[in-house]
Amino acid sequence: EIVMTQSPATLSVSPGERATLSCRASQSVSSNLAWYQQKPGQAPRLLIYGASTRATGIPARFSGSGSGTEFTLTISSLQSEDFAVYYCQQYNNWPPCTFGGGTKVEIK
Amino acid sequence: QVQLVESGGGVVQPGRSLRLSCAASGFTFSSYGMHWVRQAPGKGLEWVAVISYDGSNKYYADSVKGRFTISRDNSKNTLYLQMNSLRAEDTAVYYCAKVIGDYVFTDAFDIWGQGTMVTVSS
Numbered sequence: 734e735i736v737m738t739q740s741p742a743t744l745s746v747s748p749g750e751r752a753t754l755s756c757r758a759s760q761s762v763s764s765n766l767a768w769y770q771q772k773p774g775q776a777p778r779l780l781i782y783g784a785s786t787r788a789t790g791i792p793a794r795f796s797g798s799g800s801g802t803e804f805t806l807t808i809s810s811l812q813s814e815d816f817a818v819y820y821c822q823q824y825n826n827w828p829p830c831t832f833g834g835g836t837k838v839e840i841k
Numbered sequence: 842q843v844q845l846v847e848s849g850g851g852v853v854q855p856g857r858s859l860r861l862s863c864a865a866s867g868f869t870f871s872s873y874g875m876h877w878v879r880q881a882p883g884k885g886l887e888w889v890a891v892i893s894y895d896g897s898n899k900y901y902a903d904s905v906k907g908r909f910t911i912s913r914d915n916s917k918n919t920l921y922l923q924m925n926s927l928r929a930e931d932t933a934v935y936y937c938a939k940v941i942g943d944y945v946f947t948d949a950f951d952i953w954g955q956g957t958m959v960t961v962s963s
Contacts, residue, residue, distance in 0.1 A: 765947070777953055779949055820886055822949070822950075824947050824949060828888075830876075
């Protein structure tokens with residue numbers, strides 16, 4: 734089973750600043766990596782798939798990069814609605830597909 | 842619009858059974874692999890099971906293998922999760938999710954239901 738490790742666990746950022754979230758896979762997942770945003774009481778929402786492709790309707794301030802074992806989600810200028818928990822997911826080697834433990838982006 | 846709506850959650854005693862349903866609308870259900878993902882209270886996301894677009898392939902997480910069964914009825918646009926021999930550690934919100942690409946199931950999940958809560962407690 735591929736283990737996905739996200740860092741940091743919590744990221745404190747001021748509105749308007751840039752946020753950089755990391756996700757590391759225990760072995761290569763090629764570019765089969767997705768990012769999801771989850772707000773309290775809501776289902777996850779797909780942001781990025783294929784490591785760098787924005788999902789439909791996702792603002793351009795969200796960008797993904799990386800391949801193999803190291804991935805990054807960047808939010809260029811945090812808006813109030815972006816404070817949430819973010820999960821990465823690999824769908825390359827499975828079953829099972831696996832999620833990272835999440836990064837909580839909170840207001841500084 | 843494209844939508845998934847889960848139902849069937851509730852409070853159940855350990856060892857008992859429960860069946861979850863996920864009603865799909867707004868897309869050609871029979872063309873897409875479907876997954877169940879769960880989230881224990883205050884915890885992260887855990888993949889549970891997947892079924893291919895035609896129901897011919899099914900895979901399960903080790904934690905539920907032999908106890909849970911995923912199925913689908915394409916004529917009713919509905920996904921199911923039969924959960925038997927429930928344990929306290931199965932307590933979670935259960936989400937159904939659709940994959941992006943048609944006729945595959947190894948893909949990202951672009952549509953999620955709102956989730957249904959399952960509580961296993963005596």
